[in-house]
Amino acid sequence: MYKTENHIAPAALKTKGYAALRPKAALAPFSFERREPREHDVLIDIKYCGICHSDIHQVRDEWGEGTFPMVPGHEITGVVVAVGEKARKFKVGDKVGVGCFVDSCRNCSQCEDGLEQYCDKTVFTYNSHEHDGTPTYGGYSDKIVVDEDYVLRIPNNLPLDAAAPLLCAGITLYSPLIHWQAGPGKKVAIIGLGGLGHMGVKLGHALGAEITVLSQSLKKKDDGIRLGADYYYATTDPETFVKLKGGFDLILNTVSAEIDWNQYLDLLKLDGSMVLLGIPEKQVPMGATPLISRRRSLSGSMIGGIRETQEMLEFCGKHSVTSDIELVSIQRVNEAYERVLKSDVRYRFVIDLATLKG
């Protein structure tokens, strides 16, 4: 049993959403069932869900082994409408978020350190399976049931629509910025001004680092500067690589496609690090020389743990950082995908789930 506003449990958790029925299929209306809230669960009425490029990679099965039908979406914000009997962290009416995962083993050293995203048994929000084998379905839907330990609190001053992308794009940039100690005196480059990249500019700027955007063209330069970048260069101009050689402490690569990592490594100082965040479909060839010649490092980073995600949300609340969004109806999701693929997004599409309920 669980409590709702009227202390009456809903009869069933019939759920409406949008799914790809098979790899590469267009998203279409799809009905399914969510579990009834267990003792420690919360039931969330989903208000908004961001469109992450990872949704597109997975719907197209570019990373392989996708589970279909697939209901994507892991930048979820909404309001709690019911809580399990033993759930203590949230109450009906709370503004909450759900990011890229909804469970993990809870016992391994990563889980104990609050790095659940690196657990071997992370249950991702969609395209994954619960520990009992039930497939998970994401946020392009009207409701979700999640264990309270994997639910985030959204600061009251942040609007639920523009806050949604913080749950993936925000934490994916915040975590490496903190881990590699971006702050005053540090020169940070961000490759790609898309959903992830624009959050990196805002967060890196709020942390006090000097931010340079490396974009394919100068088309978005004014936006980049408005978002907080100090410098902005086009990577299609070979002069960029000459001018910026050996200049950065940290490079965050958010590009979703294959680019020549060797060329970018040369832009790092001695002991500088390039962190891969984008996940291209194909392998990228690497040479040893760009690393060896200046003791540079090439690393990767994946989203962030629950504790750090909550910390990031508080940071965003304090600094009034949210995403620049374009709100779309669920009926326009396939069109939005095409625009993301053309880098034609300023800077994150967010689905208004009221359009699914109407």
Ligand code: NAP
């Ligand atoms: P996005 O909004 O499409 O942004 C990617 C940006 O990369 C584009 O705006 C574009 O920036 C640049 N780009 C795209 N194609 C390019 C090409 N062929 N050559 C050079 N630059 C190119 O995507 P996103 O949602 O930010 O996601 C980016 C990547 O991160 C995806 O692969 C996604 O799966 C991955 N991701 C990883 C994590 C993680 O935990 N590591 C989390 C979320 C997403 P310009 O127009 O400025 O050039």
Ligand code: ZN
């Ligand atoms: Zn994502």
Ligand code: ZN
């Ligand atoms: Zn674990």
